[in-house]
Amino acid sequence: MKDSLKKIFFLFRLGIVILILALTYWQIIAGSRIANLPENPRLAKQEEKLLRGRILDRNGQIICSTIDGKRQYGGPSSLAPLIGYISGRQGKSGLELFFSRELLGQLPAQRLINFARQLFGKKPEGSDVYLTLDLHVVEAAQRALAGRRGAVVGVDVRTGEILVLATSPAFDPNRIGEDWRRLSQDSSSPLLNRPLQGLYPPGSTFKLITAIGVLNWHLIDLNERFYCPGRIEIQGHTIECFHGKAHGWIDLKEALAVSCNVTFVRLAERLGKERFYETIKNMGLDRKPELGVPVSRTRIPPFRGQGSSSLPQLAIGQGSLLVTPIQMAVLAAAVADGTVRSPYFLRQTQAGDRVLERGHSNWQREVNMAALSVLREDLRYAVAEGTGRAADAPGLSVAGKTGTADNPHGRPHAWFVGFAPSEDPSLALAVVIENAGSGGEAAAPVARAVFQAARDYGYFAGVQD
Numbered sequence: 001m002k003d004s005l006k007k008i009f010f011l012f013r014l015g016i017v018i019l020i021l022a023l024t025y026w027q028i029i030a031g032s033r034i035a036n037l038p039e040n041p042r043l044a045k046q047e048e049k050l051l052r053g054r055i056l057d058r059n060g061q062i063i064c065s066t067i068d069g070k071r072q073y074g075g076p077s078s079l080a081p082l083i084g085y086i087s088g089r090q091g092k093s094g095l096e097l098f099f100s101r102e103l104l105g106q107l108p109a110q111r112l113i114n115f116a117r118q119l120f121g122k123k124p125e126g127s128d129v130y131l132t133l134d135l136h137v138v139e140a141a142q143r144a145l146a147g148r149r150g151a152v153v154g155v156d157v158r159t160g161e162i163l164v165l166a167t168s169p170a171f172d173p174n175r176i177g178e179d180w181r182r183l184s185q186d187s188s189s190p191l192l193n194r195p196l197q198g199l200y201p202p203g204s205t206f207k208l209i210t211a212i213g214v215l216n217w218h219l220i221d222l223n224e225r226f227y228c229p230g231r232i233e234i235q236g237h238t239i240e241c242f243h244g245k246a247h248g249w250i251d252l253k254e255a256l257a258v259s260c261n262v263t264f265v266r267l268a269e270r271l272g273k274e275r276f277y278e279t280i281k282n283m284g285l286d287r288k289p290e291l292g293v294p295v296s297r298t299r300i301p302p303f304r305g306q307g308s309s310s311l312p313q314l315a316i317g318q319g320s321l322l323v324t325p326i327q328m329a330v331l332a333a334a335v336a337d338g339t340v341r342s343p344y345f346l347r348q349t350q351a352g353d354r355v356l357e358r359g360h361s362n363w364q365r366e367v368n369m370a371a372l373s374v375l376r377e378d379l380r381y382a383v384a385e386g387t388g389r390a391a392d393a394p395g396l397s398v399a400g401k402t403g404t405a406d407n408p409h410g411r412p413h414a415w416f417v418g419f420a421p422s423e424d425p426s427l428a429l430a431v432v433i434e435n436a437g438s439g440g441e442a443a444a445p446v447a448r449a450v451f452q453a454a455r456d457y458g459y460f461a462g463v464q465d
Contacts, residue, residue, distance in 0.1 A: 050114065053103040053126030055083060055095060057135045058163075058347050064096070064173070071096075073173040075135060078142040078166035081193035082293065085173040090180060094193075095129070095345065098292035102127045102349045102356075109356050127356055130347040132161035140453030141166035144446040150414075150433035151194035151325045152450060157333040157425045160341035160361035162326075163459070164429075164450060167194040196295045199322040200432055203405030203439065204259045205417045206317030208331060211256065211264075211378070213271040213279040215371035220267065222374065225249045228262040234312050239265055242404065253378040256401065257386025261316050268315030276311060277303055282367060283331055284340035285323070290362065291345060298323045318406060329430035332400070332417040335376065336425035338369040380422040383444075388416065390444035393452045396460065397422040400429075400447065402439035411435040414442035420451045420460065427454050 054065040063075035063083055071086045084094020092100065101107065105114050105126040114124035141152040145168040154164040169190045171183050183190055192198065214220045230246035232239050241247060241261045247254070255263035268276060280286060280300060288297040299322040301309040309319025326343060334340040346359030379399035382388050387402040400418015407413055414436035419428040429447050436442035454460065 050105055050124035050126055053105070054128045055099070055103075056128060056130050057133050057138075058130060059134065059136075060130070061135045063131070063135070076139050076142050076166070077170040077172060078145070078168055079133070079138055080170045080173050081167055081191060082165055082196070083173065084293070085176040087176050087180075090176055094293050095131075099129045099346075099349075102129050105351075107349065107356050109354070110351050113351050113354075125351070127349045127351045129349055131345050132156075132163060132347045132359065133165060133345070134163055134454075134457060134459075136457045137164040137450060137453045137459075138166055140164075141446070141450050142168065144449035145433070148433050148436060149188060149194075150431070150436070150443075150446075151198055152429065152431050152446060153195035153325045153329045154427050154429040154450060154454075155329050155333050155341075155343050157337040157419060157428050160333075160343045160364075161347070161359075162343050162345055163427060163454070165195050167192070167198075193293065194432075195325045195430075196289075196291065196293065197324070198432070199296050199299060199324060200413050200415075200434075201319075201321060201405040201407060202317040202323045202328060203403030203413065203415055204261075204317055205328060205401050205403035205415045205430075205439075206321070206323075207256065207259070207264045207315070208335060208375070208401060208417070209276065209279050209283065209285075210268045210271060210315050211252065211375055212283065212335070212368075212371060213275055214252075214267050215374055216279065216282075216368045217271070217275060219270050220252060222252065225251050226255065226260075226263045226266060228255075228260050230262070232262045232265055234265060234269075235310055237310075237312070239312055239316065253381050256378045257382040259387050259402065259404075264315050265312045268311050273303065273311045273314075276314060282340075282365070283334055284342075284365065285327055285331065287342075287363075289326055289330070289343050291326075291343065295326065296324050298327050317403060325430040325432050328415075328417045328432075329428055332419050332430060333425075333428035334367060335372050335379070336399075336419035336428050338367055338372050340365045340367060376422060376425075379418065383418065383422075387438075387440040388418065388444050390440055391416055391418060391447045391451070393420070393448050393455070396420055396451060396455055398448070398451055399425075400444075402444055404437065404439050407435075409435075411437050414439040416440075416443035416447045418447060420454075426460055427451065 052066045055063045064073045084096040103126040152166045171190045228247035230244045301320045313319030341361045341364045344359045348358045349356045398420045399422035403415030405413045414433045416431045419425040431443040431446045
């Protein structure tokens with residue numbers, strides 16, 4: 001009898017412990033996440049009781065707000081896949097979904113504010129979300145893309161703030177219900193947020209990795225010259241420079257300026273595959289930015305075995321390597337500043353005049369400044385005298401690297417990654433235009449237009465025309 005009672009009491013105590021653990025998990029650990037799931041009916045009820053907060057750019061320009069009980073989007077179309085939509089049938093997406101907690105007044109401080117409002121007979125309000133984006137610069141990027149399929153993304157090299165993001169083509173969030181069938185079947189993928197989700201071979205922009213590696217490990221003399229006959233036979237394959245052009249005797253700076261494949265294949269062989277992969281990791285390309293909206297992870301081929309790519313292919317940004325524009329912008333910012341920083345969208349959350357929270361970079365890593373100072377000068381030369389000339393803006397020193405990335409589905413993708421001003425960098429950009437051919441001809445002019453807009457709106461202090 002006593003043994004039976006002991007077993008019953010043991011099971012009773014065990015049940016209480018399990019119940020406490022379950023309540024702790026669902027209420028404390030998972031509660032916030034579950035509360036903000038789009039299918040949670042409590043969110044819909046909350047929406048009915050208050051005025052949903054606005055989403056604004058860094059200067060207070062309204063991107064979307066609620067007018068007469070309906071969500072109205074007023075920002076440029078190139079931001080639509082990022083900002084997202086609210087639809088009874090399609091649900092929520094983008095930052096409208098990610099910032100639901102803030103927009104619905106669920107921050108603790110906002111709850112207290114709304115409690116006070118209700119005491120005075122006023123309708124509760126959600127918090128306003130200020131993004132790091134500048135609509136003026138976003139609109140300049142949209143104009144420069146001119147309807148071509150592609151992406152522009154730019155980050156503040158000193159903080160990680162995402163200042164500009166534009167994708168093309170896009171859509172009108174105000175008509176998401178009416179246009180859903182057409183948009184979801186459109187072969188140009190207007191629902192795709194290309195700066196964050198698009199995956200592309202980086203082409204010659206990935207020569208930055210090889211250059212960083214050989215400079216970091218002191219594997220090159222800056223006065224050393226290499227001979228380029230226009231092609232190189234390696235591992236049973238022939239790799240040519242653009243149109244088979246022979247560049248003759250050139251140094252590292254000139255090799256970057258003319259984008260010499262032969263020289264960078266030789267440098268990559270000197271670096272070795274293990275150090276090449278270590279450089280990729282050191283520059284943060286193995287880490288997917290956590291931005292609260294869907295972001296694709298850079299597809300770095302395995303070091304060896306099935307699916308791997310040869311070092312010569314990787315050295316010129318080909319093989320099975322695929323990158324996102326946001327990751328290439330982060331790389332350009334790291335070269336410009338000497339620190340790899342995680343990017344972010346939230347500038348601040350605000351209730352009236354009261355700031356409730358501020359955004360910040362979640363992680364950062366210092367990199368070799370000596371190596372990068374040399375590379376910055378070389379990238380300035382690549383724009384002033386090399387393939388990136390079309391990115392140079394009057395009165396503004398731009399540094400960067402073009403890329404023309406072969407793809408199996410048509411014409412090459414055009415790339416430009418870089419930063420400005422080269423002597424005191426503020427803004428790093430990545431531009432990709434699908435099937436547009438040469439990066440110097442198609443992507444570099446887009447970068448120039450965005451840099452000029454950033455200058456015109458005061459982001460390069462002390463720079464004059």
